Amino acid sequence: MEGKVIVVTSGKGGVGKTTATASLGSALALEGKKVVVVDMDIGLRNLDVVMGLENRIVFNLIDAVTGKCKLQQAAIKDRKIDNLFLIPASQSDNKSIINASAMERFCKKLRNEFDFVLLDCPAGIEQGFENAIAGAEEAIVICTPEVSSVRDADRVIGILLSRSIVPRLMVNRIVPQLVERGDMLSHEDVVDVLSVDLLGLVPMDELVVISTNMGNHIVMQKDSMAGQAFRRIAMRLNGQADLPIEVPRTQKSFWKKLGIFGKKK
Amino acid sequence: MEPFFRRLFGKESSKDKAKKRLKLALVYDKLEVSDETLSNLQKDIIQVISKYFVINQDSLKLDIRRSEDYSTLVLNTPIVSAKHRGVST
Numbered sequence: 001m002e003g004k005v006i007v008v009t010s011g012k013g014g015v016g017k018t019t020a021t022a023s024l025g026s027a028l029a030l031e032g033k034k035v036v037v038v039d040m041d042i043g044l045r046n047l048d049v050v051m052g053l054e055n056r057i058v059f060n061l062i063d064a065v066t067g068k069c070k071l072q073q074a075a076i077k078d079r080k081i082d083n084l085f086l087i088p089a090s091q092s093d094n095k096s097i098i099n100a101s102a103m104e105r106f107c108k109k110l111r112n113e114f115d116f117v118l119l120d121c122p123a124g125i126e127q128g129f130e131n132a133i134a135g136a137e138e139a140i141v142i143c144t145p146e147v148s149s150v151r152d153a154d155r156v157i158g159i160l161l162s163r164s165i166v167p168r169l170m171v172n173r174i175v176p177q178l179v180e181r182g183d184m185l186s187h188e189d190v191v192d193v194l195s196v197d198l199l200g201l202v203p204m205d206e207l208v209v210i211s212t213n214m215g216n217h218i219v220m221q222k223d224s225m226a227g228q229a230f231r232r233i234a235m236r237l238n239g240q241a242d243l244p245i246e247v248p249r250t251q252k253s254f255w256k257k258l259g260i261f262g263k264k265k
Numbered sequence: 266m267e268p269f270f271r272r273l274f275g276k277e278s279s280k281d282k283a284k285k286r287l288k289l290a291l292v293y294d295k296l297e298v299s300d301e302t303l304s305n306l307q308k309d310i311i312q313v314i315s316k317y318f319v320i321n322q323d324s325l326k327l328d329i330r331r332s333e334d335y336s337t338l339v340l341n342t343p344i345v346s347a348k349h350r351g352v353s354t
């Protein structure tokens with residue numbers, strides 16, 4: 001097997017890296033791929049709780065990288081989705097135990113076992129970031145439509161390009177109402193400024209918060225706009241590169257949907 | 266304000282303002298030069314100038330000045346004397 005290693009990164013914290021890693025991982029597994037999501041946020045692990053696997057942890061990434069356990073022992077099987085695995089970060093170990101070259105070797109191993117390896121990068125551009133990008137060939141850069149977030153994305157894209165890692169952009173937490181009345185950067189604005197390939201757009205969706213509370217997969221929620229957006233992004237990652245990018249819109253009212261009153265935009 | 270009226274009154278939307286600020290911030294970010302780069306540049310410049318002029322190395326000043334539209338590299342050094350051709354190696 002020759003899997004793909006993709007790092008999910010952003011520069012700025014709290015923009016949705018962990019949410020996206022969990023969601024794209026589960027969506028790809030639902031597409032029938034064998035997937036592992038890896039929490040690279042050593043000391044601040046979160047991917048396990050987002051996936052609802054926090055009480056199944058025995059071994060962690062550091063154990064697997066340093067050879068304290070086998071790869072198969074560190075990869076926790078998902079409760080609901082077949083072919084989906086999580087390698088959790090360690091909560092206690094010192095970050096400096098692993099370095100970029102160790103991660104690079106480890107990613108090669110993972111690539112032999114899985115179709116997709118998604119790395120959930122910590123915020124910032126320090127050592128943890130360096131470790132996370134070391135073994136990756138592609139990157140999903142996440143930003144929200146805010147000045148500070150886009151600026152940090154620009155910085156990260158520059159670093160990725162200098163390491164020959166191909167970045168693609170995902171804009172998260174889009175609020176269509178604000179975009180439509182001119183109070184939020186549109187995805188066109190963001191792409192215009194960053195000049196990078198767009199992978200997908202995800203709206204702000206309170207169901208994300210609810211699923212995260214429950215430790216459920218947002219992509220299994222048919223009525224979630226964000227969940228559906230993640231599924232389309234996963235399809236695009238999984239070979240359907242031409243699948244059109246859906247732009248989040250305000251929910252049309254019943255009458256507008258029927259097209260009886262008012263003209264369509 | 267509603268977008269329609271905002272446009273009618275020629276008022277800039279908050280996202281237009283955001284985009285302008287963002288673009289400017291990125292331009293500035295890319296112009297930022299580290300102290301190390303600047304001091305390396307200074308050393309190189311002193312070497313080149315010293316081929317042609319005798320200068321007091323300590324009084325040479327190198328600076329980057331920024332304005333709204335562009336950045337300028339400002340070099341300031343008093344010349345002690347000119348070197349004559351053939352003298353420099």
Ligand SMILES: Nc1ncnc2c1ncn2[C@@H]1O[C@H](COP(=O)(O)OP(=O)(O)OP(=O)(O)O)[C@@H](O)[C@H]1O
Nearest residue numbers: 013014015016017018019123173203204205208226
């Ligand atoms: N599309 C969305 N709609 C609503 N809430 C969202 C969306 N995406 C993420 N969130 C929420 O935003 C918060 C931050 O998300 P997340 O933890 O995924 O970000 P992160 O980039 O991994 O943060 P950190 O940099 O701290 O690792 C979480 O509470 C998450 O539930």
Ligand SMILES: [Mg+2]
Nearest residue numbers: 017018041046
């Ligand atoms: Mg995170």
